[in-house]
Amino acid sequence: MDIPAQLRAAVEQCLNNTTIEELSQASEGLSKRYRAETRDGRMHIADRTAAGAYLAARLPATYAATHCALSALAQQFEDFAPATLFDAGAGPGTALFAASALFPTLTHAILYEQSTDIIALGRNLCRETVPFPVIWQQGDFSSLVNSSQSQAELVTLAYVLGELAENQQVRLADFLWQITSGAFVIIEPGTPAGWQRLLRIRNNLLLQGAFIAAPCPHSAPCPLAAPDWCHFSVRLARSRLHRQTKQGTIGWEDEKFIYMAFTRQKPENLTSRVIAPPRKTAAGVSLKLCNPDGTMACPAFAKRDKQTWKSVRKATWGSKLQSLIKNFKLQLTV
Structure with missing residues (x-):
């Protein structure tokens, strides 16, 4: 910037x-x-x-x-x-x-x-x-x-x-x-x-x-x-x-x-936010997320899961992320 x-x-x-x-x-x-x-x-x-x-x-x-x-x-x-x-x-x-x-x-x-x-x-x-x-x-x-x-x-x-x-x-x-x-x-x-x-x-x-x-x-x-x-x-x-x-x-x-x-106005459609630098590997990426339910989690997203990977591959520190935890089986690394 x-x-x-x-x-x-x-x-x-x-x-x-x-x-x-x-x-x-x-x-x-x-x-x-x-x-x-x-x-x-x-x-x-x-x-x-x-x-x-x-x-x-x-x-x-x-x-x-x-x-x-x-x-x-x-x-x-x-x-x-x-x-x-x-x-x-x-x-x-x-x-x-x-x-x-x-x-x-x-x-x-x-x-x-x-x-x-x-x-x-x-x-x-x-x-x-x-x-x-x-x-x-x-x-x-x-x-x-x-x-x-x-x-x-x-x-x-x-x-x-x-x-x-x-x-x-x-x-x-x-x-x-x-x-x-x-x-x-x-x-x-x-x-x-x-x-x-x-x-x-x-x-x-x-x-x-x-x-x-x-x-x-x-x-x-x-x-x-x-x-x-x-x-x-x-x-x-x-x-x-x-x-x-x-x-x-x-x-x-x-x-x-x-x-x-x-x-003053209540926000709608709040989604998870990336609260640390993504940890990228050859197999995928781990994201530290603060979630709408008040929890923090560090799910790992694999490149082989094409649908998921398309959603997370461009995630950056501070960006919003659609909540995927309920929709996909993730390996948690908390």
Whole structure:
């Protein structure tokens, strides 16, 4: 996956007056804070150079993960056509850019962000890439949960929960669910800690009547147990600027992420989802599946079963799969 060419050009234009050395140094500092999930009262993006480093080094991966999460929502609800978006912790507008690529019906967006430096860059990016009015609101999350906001058909929260204390995470998610009229999508790093954060939010929102459109094909307790955890991966292309900022030579990187799409409308025809990389052999493939009945299984599909093989041979990590367990005798490898 790659970010849209127009967005890439706008990012490079924003960073014309910043040296690679400055971006690289700031990117390293950002990475350390994100990996350590530092909560010291300081914003991760504390100045304009850090904001620029985010554009160069983190925007592409965040875009790719958010695009995947929103794509899963769109696949489950093919007629979902939101006109309004509210994004909390918007950064430079990354979720908006991904949503705009998938939902051409969007006509209005409100982006809430604390960092004035990233807002300044985000305004520039939106002017170049978004064909409708975007309203920016500046403030912290304590202010947000005490504010009055209009309902939005699509609400997003990407890579934010890890910056907050547990009680703040739940309160923020509750607030955002209350202003959601259609779908509320949360994306987090694909780590055990990110999974645990989403499980807490999942349990809380289910009690409030939310439905899950993806990735879970059920509302039962998660069948996975630590040290295992649910997460996905997307491979994204690295631009020259991206490689230089991260001091890398490889033209791609893999972003591990976890997401959950909550909806007001009950999803229909939920099917099994592949929750790990397929294990292919000469004889066939084994798939780790989360199933609509709330179970997890690892069936093996043989190439000799032509009908079954046709259905599963193109399955990928994160994709939906028609439930075949009841229709075929499978060798379970749980």
